[in-house]
Amino acid sequence: MVLKRRLGLCFLAVLSLLVIYILCLSVEITIPLRMVNLNLSHFPGLRYTQEPNRSHDSEDSIEGNTPSDGLDSLHTGSTPTTHLRLKVQSTSPVGVRPSMKPGARARTTKGQNIKGALLSNSTKPTEPPFIGDSYYSEVAPPQTDCPNSIRSRVPQTDFGVRYLGRIPVLQWAKHATPEQYQRLKLYPGAHGWGNLDIDTLVSTLSVLNTWANWHMFDDWDLRSNGSQCVCCAVVGNGGILKDSKKGREIDQHDYVFRTNGAVIKGFEQDVGSRTSLYTFSTNTLRNSMKSYAGVGYRGPPLSEETRYVFLPDHDRDYLLMKAAATHTPVERGPEKSKTPPTYFGKNVSVEKFKMYHPDFIRYIRNRFLRGHAMQTKYKNIYRPSTGAVMLLAAMHTCDQVSAYGFMTPDYKNYSDHYYDSRYHPVGFFINHDLKMEMTLWQQLHQAGLITLYMHQ
Incomplete structure (x- = not known):
């Protein structure tokens, strides 16, 4: 009787370990899948790249309301939708706070106005990081309606x-x-x-x-x-x-x-x-x-x-x-x-x-x-x-x-x-x-x- 009880306890212990192992595998699999859907702008140390189309240098987009000071929220020429790859930047430029990193993108939360919008090169980041390839953006309608202007030809x-x-x-x-x-x-x-x-x-x-x-x-x-x-x-x-x-x-x-x-x-x-x-x-x-x-x-x-x-x-x-x-x-x-x-x-x-x-x-x-x-x-x-x-x-x-x-x-x-x-x-x-x-x-x-x- 004592032997049967010991065998039963061992079986329950093994079964518990198996369940724990399966749960760990499940968590390990789902975390990367969920990360893709996160708003990456909340992680200043991360950036994303678009694997299929490295040659296109798009203007990144930010989420939020239309700015009240005449700024235009950034638009995307080619929105990355597949094979997003996360990259962790291990170092920051000297003297730059993480919240004000030269390559950081402006972000807003729902209900807030954008104080300053930045244009950034997200699919093809410029190195070294001190360069600061992010810029103020504003809507400035052209002064003319020239049918053959430089801005219409450059694309x-x-x-x-x-x-x-x-x-x-x-x-x-x-x-x-x-x-x-x-x-x-x-x-x-x-x-x-x-x-x-x-x-x-x-x-x-x-x-x-x-x-x-x-x-x-x-x-x-x-x-x-x-x-x-x-x-x-x-x-x-x-x-x-x-x-x-x-x-x-x-x-x-x-x-x-x-x-x-x-x-x-x-x-x-x-x-x-x-x-x-x-x-x-x-x-x-x-x-x-x-x-x-x-x-x-x-x-x-x-x-x-x-x-x-x-x-x-x-x-x-x-x-x-x-x-x-x-x-x-x-x-x-x-x-x-x-x-x-x-x-x-x-x-x-x-x-x-x-x-x-x-x-x-x-x-x-x-x-x-x-x-x-x-x-x-x-x-x-x-x-x-x-x-x-x-x-x-x-x-x-x-x-x-x-x-x-x-x-x-x-x-x-x-x-x-x-x-x-x-x-x-x-x-x-x-x-x-x-x-x-x-x-x-x-x-x-x-x-x-x-x-x-x-x-x-």
């Missing part, structure tokens, strides 16, 4: 996977929020607000609060003459323009972009005489005034149509812009003054000033001009050249773009600048990758997105 080219049309090209008062400051202070130089305190940011951008400050072509309604397309000439300072006789052709465009030491007097036959939008940083402006004074460069072009577009590389750009727009002295820094700056004329109005958005500069660096220096100790000083920012800004705002005076494969045949009195070879420095830019101009020309002037 049919190889650049369709890189191009994001909702990143603001310009920053203005609306963008100076604590939330955006916390996000962008992670990035130094022209790519963020890392060199800028929030008080300087707010006081400067609050000045840029008019329609003209956030539209590249603020006077288009007055000058369009019924045209459906904005046609732009983007003029670099390359030696290829010498004796080109392209001046009249350049001036016939709706808008003419120029940058840095744009010497015009005496060279009108080759480079034209008009300047609609002048791109510069405070540093490049001051350097140009020192370096090219001997050939007639005295400062930014001064005309009724000229607008001044700052490429903000440091707090000195914000300080100079605010002082010039408000006709007050520069508060501090290398340009500190006792009187208001006069670079842009004594009576310049605030409507004449614009400033590139750091997200736009970081975006074109990440997706169009990702130079080798980004893998080196010089990564924080590397950025697209001022001319490159200007040309790519035109490509994102104009309907048609013609580029003149930019580097071409035969660059050794020409001096560095069209106004050089004797031959000077092109200089190469670690903070720009001019050869990569040259290759990009060729590719954009071959894709039909720009028309690049080249000697026949």
Whole structure:
């Protein structure tokens, strides 16, 4: 009897262990299946990739209500639906909190408004992680209904996977929020607000609060003459323009972009005489005034149509812009003054000033001009050249773009600048990758997105 009882207890114990084992197997099988249905935005250390279609670079979507501040929730060009694979990022960029990781996506919960929407590359993440391939997104209807605009053609080219049309090209008062400051202070130089305190940011951008400050072509309604397309000439300072006789052709465009030491007097036959939008940083402006004074460069072009577009590389750009727009002295820094700056004329109005958005500069660096220096100790000083920012800004705002005076494969045949009195070879420095830019101009020309002037 005792033996039977012991055998019964052993049978029950074995049966219990078998049941426990089956339950463990069941849990192990169901957990991964359920994970696929989770909202991955609640797991900042996870990202997902779409196995079947690696070549498509979609804009990620976020769940939530439509933003109340004019932002557009992100849309997806190709929603990942099959074979989702979870990847755990084991490390975070130095100094970045998990909740504010450069690659993190904005998220909302039901009933909340989105304070800032981010465009991110989720199917093809950009590495290394310090790059910050996530951007502010906003709805900005085009100023024209051009039937053959760049934005309508780019999806049919190889650049369709890189191009994001909702990143603001310009920053203005609306963008100076604590939330955006916390996000962008992670990035130094022209790519963020890392060199800028929030008080300087707010006081400067609050000045840029008019329609003209956030539209590249603020006077288009007055000058369009019924045209459906904005046609732009983007003029670099390359030696290829010498004796080109392209001046009249350049001036016939709706808008003419120029940058840095744009010497015009005496060279009108080759480079034209008009300047609609002048791109510069405070540093490049001051350097140009020192370096090219001997050939007639005295400062930014001064005309009724000229607008001044700052490429903000440091707090000195914000300080100079605010002082010039408000006709007050520069508060501090290398340009500190006792009187208001006069670079842009004594009576310049605030409507004449614009400033590139750091997200736009970081975006074109990440997706169009990702130079080798980004893998080196010089990564924080590397950025697209001022001319490159200007040309790519035109490509994102104009309907048609013609580029003149930019580097071409035969660059050794020409001096560095069209106004050089004797031959000077092109200089190469670690903070720009001019050869990569040259290759990009060729590719954009071959894709039909720009028309690049080249000697026949």
